């Protein structure tokens with residue numbers, strides 16, 4: 001009875017949001033006060049987030065929405081205007097309402113109920129197969145023969161939703177090798193949002209049209225700077241393939257972003273003004289920057305950025321996001337933005353990874369596991385020994401510029417893998433935690449003083465919510481936080 005009531009309430013609530021979104025999208029071209037719709041969405045968010053949305057925050061959003069020159073609201077206007085209305089609607093409903101609002105509330109409740117990490121998103125690999133061979137790719141270490149069946153992927157999403165997870169990211173291998181099954185999954189789970197990290201080469205008009213119709217998947221296209229820096233690591237012709245895919249997605253009104261791995265060799269090319277202007281012109285709206293990680297036997301440790309390069313990256317990405325830059329592209333730096341998400345997000349704290357063999361790993365870069373989707377439920381995976389070691393250990397460092405138990409605190413990964421008895425998951429090229437962490441020891445030592453200097457020179461925001469165990473918050477030395 002309770003679950004029937006819950007279902008009815010959910011359906012009614014989604015319908016109310018749908019009416020609001022339809023109204024906004026109908027008026028988007030000609031309604032001068034369309035920002036009133038944004039404010040209605042903020043009021044709805046208040047209902048879900050409660051105290052986290054303090055009156056001063058609401059007032060700040062209201063002021064920004066009323067300012068016709070506000071950079072971020074102009075950016076949102078632009079995205080909505082350039083996006084296919086069916087796609088925009090599903091993004092607002094599934095990513096906005098289901099994942100951000102309703103899902104967040106559910107996962108917070110389930111973290112308390114199940115006493116383990118419950119993530120906000122799950123990343124999985126539909127396949128390990130890839131039609132490219134990029135230098136230093138960690139993904140190639142799994143081999144190229146494994147696939148999650150449609151039933152495996154359906155199980156992940158079905159069980160994830162029961163816990164409040166409405167966002168699913170896919171990597172690989174090249175996920176689009178499995179585009180038929182992915183479209184089927186999008187059709188079956190019309191209340192979820194999907195995103196694929198793709199090398200672009202398999203994106204064509206037919207796929208883009210279908211994605212625009214379904215509306216519940218975006219893309220992160222891999223690109224690394226200029227044609228020269230890109231093709232040097234990813235292979236001849238790849239840059240041209242990305243340009244073509246961007247044109248196709250833009251033409252069909254499918255929202256997309258980029259996935260950029262920054263290395264000691266490409267850091268200038270992937271952060272130049274010219275590069276950002278190119279992304280803006282091609283229609284990319286957001287992008288993940290990933291610090292190169294030396295995972296796997298194919299890794300090339302000399303590609304690790306130097307401390308100076310990493311410090312430059314931090315400053316550069318924050319500048320591009322600032323009001324002064326004026327670039328219509330929102331970059332996120334997976335390694336340097338720890339402060340905004342409370343440090344390491346892996347082990348199910350905000351996300352975890354299921355590889356194409358079904359092994360659940362705490363992070364896409366950490367190839368150790370005690371649990372597999374073919375034997376365990378999603379909840380059981382989250383309660384497995386290595387995931388619980390993450391749960392107990394987070395935050396791994398209170399300086400969120402040093403968040404990682406591998407890259408910046410390698411001794412911690414060694415200990416967690418040993419204590420949990422997790423096995424390594426690289427089928428073709430096994431690598432022990434000792435071998436992996438050894439490649440990070442020098443890096444961690446060299447970055448630590450630079451990270452301390454930067455961290456101590458900044459004022460940090462006091463988070464309104466952190467999903468660590470309460471004891472952890474009380475007993476860990478906190479850095480100097482101020483409410484700003």
Ligand code: SF4
Pocket residue numbers: 334343344345346363364365366403404405406407
């Ligand atoms: S394990 Fe390291 S790379 Fe993965 S989320 Fe945590 S901090 Fe980031």
